[in-house]
Amino acid sequence: MKREARNYVDNKLKPPKAFFDWCFSQIPTYKWSNKKETILASNRKNCSVIEQKLRKNSRLTFFGKLNVFGIVLVTSKRIEIQSYAFWNRVVEGKEIIEFDLVNFEQFAEGEHVKVASSDGKMWFGLIPVYGGMSGGPYSMIQLFENDWKEKIRSKSELKYLEIPHLDFKEIETIYKYRVEIEFLQKIKARQLAKEVMYPVTQYTNGSFRKTVDMRTINAKWLKENKPFFKNSDRGFMEFELARRIQKRRGKVVSGIEKYLDYRAINKIPEGVGIVRFQNWIIKNKVDFSYYLDYLNLMRDLNIAIDSENIIMPKNIVIAHDNAVKLLYQMKHEVEEQQYKVRFEKIKDLEKTIDNYAFIVPKQASDLLTEGKALSHCVGGSNYIKQHIEGKTTIIFVRDKTDIEKSLYTLEYKNGQIYQLRGKHNCEPPEHVQVVANKWAKVIGRKNKKLKFA
Template sequence: MTTKEPKYYFENKLKPPKAFFDWCYSQISTFKWSNKQKTILASDRSDCFVIERRLTKQSNLTFFDKFYSFATVLVTAKRIEIQSYGFWSRVTEGKQTIECELTNFEQFAGGKHVMVTRLDNGRPVFGLTPNKPFGGPYAGVKLYTNGWADKISNTSELRYLRIEQLSAFDIENIYKYRKEIEFLQKINANALANQVMFPRYMNNVYGSWRKNVDMRTINENWLRKNKQFFKNSSRTFLEYELEKRIKERNGKVVPGIERYLDYRDINKVPKGVGIIRFQNWMIKNKVNFKYYLDYLSLLKDLGIELDENLILPKDLKKAHDNAVELLNQMQREVNEKMYEKRLKAILKYETVVGDCAFLVPKDLNELVAEGKALHHCVGGSGYIDSHKQGKTTIVFIRQKEAIEKPFYTLELKNENIIQLRGKHNQVAPPEIKEAAESWLGWLKKQKS
């Protein structure tokens, strides 16, 4: 813990060059009103975009224009700082004024990471504040390109590391784990070193960011203990954990399984089958594990006891579809308690894009009806529970002229569309995909 007050960091920060502020002001538009008799310029700045408007008696010459946010990364041998500045542009009686102040500040120095922000009353406090109501501290921030990445690699405390690509958002993690990264690079375990530097990846199966590594596991003792496993290899943390957990199931890794199975999924593999046979079945059938979990969830809803033939069906799609049909033949009523609050939050997802209407289930039994109508598994308890709890969001796509008739079903997770299916899990055509992407863009704008 630091004993210095927050204001100390603002008062003793590195001084940004004049070129940074010149660049910031060049990004801020100014205004020009004119008619045949008169021209009003809001400012004399000439190196920025000018918004031209016709000058009339009704012209509004006093208004708040816009909030802009810019950041710069400053580097010395002993310090790395990320300084974010807010700019407030206002026009009063045709004249533009721009206020500027340091809003968020990060410093990496002497093994410490300090974050300071400015409250509305101007007082500095520890921490960072969101740049937008529904974003993080760097949402909407434009970063000044001044060669800072090269300076970090060549000048800073991180100069001992090999960093091929670097964004400002990677600095915190790399600085925190710089000793582990240096150790891995020295033993030529570059794949794991890169995973520690850039610990997240987009998992298309789950539609979310997942971690390449678990830094609760990786420390100096763990690295030395497992040095021989990673030394002079391209082995990854995921491979290490996958091998470890498969061994715990009295098996060995079948080459190629890493393309289909994540180590975090091993505990979801049914116990009634050998883990080696399960891996071979997955690879042979190119099984999407999430789709397989949907199948298992359907069997659970049906109350069917698992045997080896059910665990490893010869045709997973056919077995999945048969389970869907059996489930949809059942008379089921879903408990609606606790859904009211969730529904209120997602009603704002509804809109019309072109010929498509995007709707959310008004009650959970609509998911059951959707599954029955389109012969897919969205009516299974797995989807119902996940939707109810907010782990995922199911959206109905309907033709605008036939709004009551099920058409396509969309699954949204972590602001990504991870499934878009029609009748019998039919893949959506390009025009529906395009409408869905437009809807997603509209939704993100509503949240920003």
């Protein structure tokens, strides 16, 4: 029968009195005094005292700071991490301190259990204590020093492992993979044992990934690949790189590990020899994420990636930049064709009111020019796209005596002025806003039956 969360907590290891004494010592008490009177919030001795002058308006009722204290307890059969929340408050000058268990972890007999506790209720899992949901269960925790690291190394279920350094947050990983780590340490697979014990996340080829994939490593895998790792400093990435390159009927070229992650091998086009490709990467010092972007550009341009001059251009930077320019030109031509239809629908929005001309952009690219001239974001691809599609409408507000000079940009959306901005996104003078409101009123009356943003 599966045990309930409360069963684990009811049978937890008992922290020593020294732990709770230490917890209380970390919480300050308070003292107010003047020439006639002294108020001491508590008679606790082994703690700091916050002293203040006693005045008529002294605040003697308030909440103190939430503190979370933790302890790691170790026996030959158990490792437990217990964390307690301490709430202190002062009521009419008297200190009140309450505490309770909030998070509990137990490692025993191959099982790792997590239990959270709040208001007398307990359930499996851990809860954040500080900083909302993003704070994590151990955010800002203060850990009691009680030789727990040495006890784990000398008396716990992990005593057969060589553990160079140990943080309490690393216990979970080391305990989970203790069998694999012990095997690797016995065959002196130094690097792989270190990677399993202390997995590192690296930024490779545009994403964050672990240097070791524990979905792959199991007893069978370790036995099969023992010769590769035994008495060596070879790591998981080196092994996988070699294996995947061999599947491409090639061998590893020395130095390629600086440029290629093993997960990149299946992204290399098939129309080239893998050894030749590695030599090209190394010779040109190619950033593979940049190369992948180049391949995506080729696909967007409908260019077949099936020849060496496309797969391995002589100059990847020039090839990439030319592809960007060509793609932009193609998209620009498509946008302008689409905008011709849109312009015909909104050209009647052009009006001259008082000293200002309200100009409808003649081309989609005019928004890009406007954005650059006024140093704001209307020239961004999102605004251009929404203006073309009719999800919003961009109008240029110009001095009627100099309509070629950018002055203000107006966004009209859902039948009203959504925003009106000048250079560097600044607010316009009040009289400009007044004129803009007149324009909105005029076009609102004349265009009730027309559909635009």
